[in-house]
Amino acid sequence: MTQPRLKARLRRAERTRVLRALALVLPLGVFLLLVFFAPIGDMLFRSVHDPEMATTLPETAAALREWDGIGAPPAPVTAALIRELPQTFSERKLAGVAQRLNHDISGFRSLILSTGRQLDATPESPDAGPADPAARLAAIDERWEDHAYWAALRRASFNFTDFYLLAALDLRRDSADRITAVAPEEAIFVTILGRTIEIAATVTVLCLLLGYPLAYVIATAPGGTSNLLMILVLLPFWTSLLVRTSAWVVLLQNEGVINGLLLASGLVDKPMQLIFNRFGVYVAMTHVLLPFMILPLYSVMQTINPATMRAAASLGAPPPIAFLRVYLPQSLPGIGAGGLLVFILAIGYYITPALVGGANDQMISYFIAFYTTRTVNWGLAAALATLLLAATGVLYSVYVRIAGTAGVRLG
């Protein structure tokens, strides 16, 4: 008889514990939801949300959604456009739609604005008879006879779109709604994505080449030396990113320290270009990210028993073989964790390439910022951010499998 009651009491006690845990987690959870997850969710939504047409030219958009997109636009579409366009133009509400359409077909902005202006300036006289709306549009601008413009209008009429996500991959829908590659001269994003991966991968390999031997020496050196070496790794880690970046500018610029030494020693007779190019990006990013490689490597190497190497040697393995067959395999988790961490951090880098790179060294983050603030194309910025976030998420889940949820080893 007592057993079920005990069970119930245990269950209740457990429930209280769970509730208390949740109550303590809740404040941070709610805070992050409002300040962090909501803004990111909002941004992801922007990459597929396309409300301009539907809200500014609602009747036209509704008529366009009814159309199957084949052949000439049906009469309800042209009639609605002729009705809504001049009114919206006179209310000065056309700019958003014009910009949205211009993202699809360059030059659409001026077409839609000038058509709106002319329709507004010459209202249809009642005695002119029921002029064909399509013919009237064609008379204003012959581009209205081109199916591509109507297809673009139709693509913009839905509330949701894959337009920006496709554009971020150099793809678009043609007038028959099939996914095709954009014109070669407009294709820039695949190059940028490739460049981002190339830079991040190169920096990861450089960090591994520089960091592995150093982590090994720190892990195998006696206590005092090991501590001192660790401090030399941690000082840059704790130093402001901006300070380290400005240090590299001071060292590498044309009138900088390294060029000064090179000129003074007579090795070169004019300054070498060491910055605002790929070399500068590699040097500065490797410097900034190297501690993130060394720390995970060190924490794995610390656990490797040196006796295993001695055992290998006593069994006759020459040092290189012993290293390759005994030490390296045991350090693989550190290589995986450090490599992924550096790669994850590197693909999202913005400040360092922006300050020490040239025009051809900018990574995806730069273009997210560019489309947000310079040329306002928030849908495209959001789509690029979505790609970067997805890549980061996938890599991070792999990282968690290797290194556990505790995340980055701090300090």
Next chain:
Amino acid sequence: MRAGREAKSPPSPAQPHGAGRWPRRILVAYVALVLLFLIAPILAIVPLSFNGGSFLTYPLDGLSLRWYAEVLTTEKWLRALTNSVIIAVPATALATILGTLAAVGLSHSRLRGKAVITGLLISPMIVPVIITAVGMYFFFAPLGLVNSYSGLILAHAALGAPFVFITVSATLSTFDNSLIRAAASLGAPPLTAFFRVTMPLIAPGLISGGLFAFATSFDEVIVVLFIGGPGQRTLPREIFDGIREHVTPAITAVATLLILFATALMATMEALRRRNERLAGQRKEP
């Protein structure tokens, strides 16, 4: 340079024979170069800040404190320092309170989905800051949180909280929960037990998490670029613009002060870490 000399001393535990000294020497030389690469840029910038002339190159044109005098008397730099502190202090406090509560809640709990919750709570640390910044730029504008201290404080608290959460969680993982039961059996209410027993023991983790959060805010520039206005120009923001236009010796003076600050931060963290290790070691011994 100093690094190289120190690195030569360690004996090689992994080197069984006296015969193979050369591989070890090559390794030590290589590692010395890597350390030089890590430290030299930071050390190279320090003497330049004492340069009497205004060129950022060696040899120095006499020693002087003029660039420090310039920084410490210029409205721009003083304003930037004030702004950085105005944002970092409340952001750190918020991050420390929220991060600690969450870490205490999740520690020793058998909550289902704990891994997922942990992953979500530390995600501000993983998501590229440019994404966070752009998201906030869109989202905060209609709420009146751009061009304001409050927006930046909230944003920096979100970026700093994961660090507190992780360091406090790490300290709590070595925390013996029977201490709480002992306190309870002696009649301490849960809150008293928390402040009198848990807090003193997790204090090192809490302080280092707070320092991490402070350093994060103090060094953050991307969110400031997007949602900060002309009234919220922080130190990193001024340095960013300085590097973009022209690196002046005044920037090297600011940089030197920040390196000093980083050194103090690192020394505090090392002291906390050692104290924690010592305490953990004591607790493990019978």
